[in-house]
Amino acid sequence: MTKVIIGFIVIILTLTIIIFFGNLNYNGNQAQAAHYIGNGSWSDEACEGCHSTADTDVLNSYHVQNVNNKFIEAEWNILHLNLLDTTAGKRIAAGCDQCHIHGIPAHSASIATAAAEVECTSCHFRKDDLYTVHDTDGIIGGSITTDCATCHQEDKDSDDGIIDWTSPSEITCARECHLSDVEVTAQMWGSDDYNRYDVHANANVTCLECHVTENHQISKDSIVNFSKPSDNTYPMKQCIDCHAGITHGMIVDAHLKKVGCEACHVPILPGGELSGGMPISSIDYSTGHKKVTYRHQDFLPSFGWFNGITEGIPHSCDKEDPDAILKPCNVISITWWDEGNDKNITSNPNSSTLRGIPILLSHVRAAGIIKDSNKSIKNMQNFDFNYDKIPDYPDAVLRNTDAYYPVSHNIVSKESALGKSALWCADCHGNTSVIDWIALGYESDPAQTDPPTDFTTYEVTVEIIPERPKPVEVIK
DSSP: OHHHHHHHHHHHHHHHHHHHHHHHHTTTOGGGGGGEEGGGOOOHHHHHHHOTTHHHHHHTOHHHHHHHHHHHSSOOOTTSOOOOOOOSOHHHHHHGGGTOTTOOOTTOSOHHHHHTTSOGGGTOOSOTTTTOEEOTTSSSOOEEOOOTHHHHEEOTTOTTOOEEEOSOOHHHIIIIIGGGGHHHHOOOTTSTTGGGTOHHHHTTOOHHHHSOEETTEEOOOHHHHSOOOTTOOOOOOOHHHHSTTEEOOHHHHGGGGTBOHHHHHOOOBOOSSBTTBOOEEEEEOTTSSOEEEEOOSOBOOEEEEEOSOOOSSOOOOOTTSTTOEEEEEEEEEEEEEEOOOSHHHHHSTTTOOOOOOBOOHHHHHHHTOOSOHHHHHHHHHTOOTTOSSSOSOTTOEEEEEEEEEEOOOSOOSSOOTTSOOOOOHHHHSSTTOSSOTTTTTOSSOTTOOSSOOOGGGOOOOOEEOOOOOOOOOOOO
């Protein structure tokens, strides 16, 4: 009997030790133990054993479909105009340049040959037929593939051969996919000290706490990058969802109907070499080459109106549009040649928000564009690629427009690593306002008074309004 009791005690102690140390390894979340894989052992089938619907969920995921569409849809990206030397069709020009940003050599025997010039594993992982979307027309001949490891693998470079499988973190979201956004929005999320630049990162708020995810549907704010799920059933959390009860005083709180919190809490953006690239100031395709100008110094964001519905060239809406709200942006000036098939574009080349059809850069180079703008337009409109005495682009027009890219990260509280605190009254309503009121549709600062108000005397406070007690029911 004693041996049985001793044996039972040994079993209990063993289980206690296993559970205790298991919980230490997983921060108290024993459910993660199934994702602690030794010797790098992994397969899609292993994931599917527990996550039987994952394959279908990912294929139906707006997030994944949106990424795939960049490669297979005809809509071109204004940041990456095609550099292809081909006349085989617009789909090739619109798709391949997403990876081949330096162009496909004219003498490439095939797309397969040209594919060797890029790192295939930037899109293709392990199991090539998993989560694949093919070009149904067979023109591009390519596909996008990914697997569970793309988002859920941590500690890839560990020397101990142990791999953790976790929920996506700032590291996986930024370094696996979103580092390419740094050049556009000047985010610091790829930096090892990102928490110094963003108050949420400093408070250990993870991506998925705001980008709430269900069945692999990663929520997002449609204003962030001008696209959204067609049914808008996956909205992300807004500031007020976490900061309910916070007040900055009656005057400041009244702004929230038309001014986004980010407008004050993203007062400055970093310039220079960042983890992921250098923020872009302008792109000039006018000579048939891609000339990029970067922001070498820290800079102030610009402001634009957005209502979450933006098609065509990323642009600011009108302040009178329904649900229009003010957001901070990085504005990139872009110049390129358009075929001129749309009258709206030819009559308003610099103000039209329609994408139109860009002229192949190889054709722009062949047309002999020079500094004299009038002669350049004539050369482009008379360009005859096939020497059939019929101009290819008789209505060609040179376009120059500002593309607005809103910023929703790098949120500061009192101060950030860039040394600037959130904006306050005098920053916007003063002699040195950071806002271009005319560009926003006003004749002047709408807060101006006669005599002028000294906004430097205004103080912005932060208070928490306690929840009001429920009224006592009066029983008669």
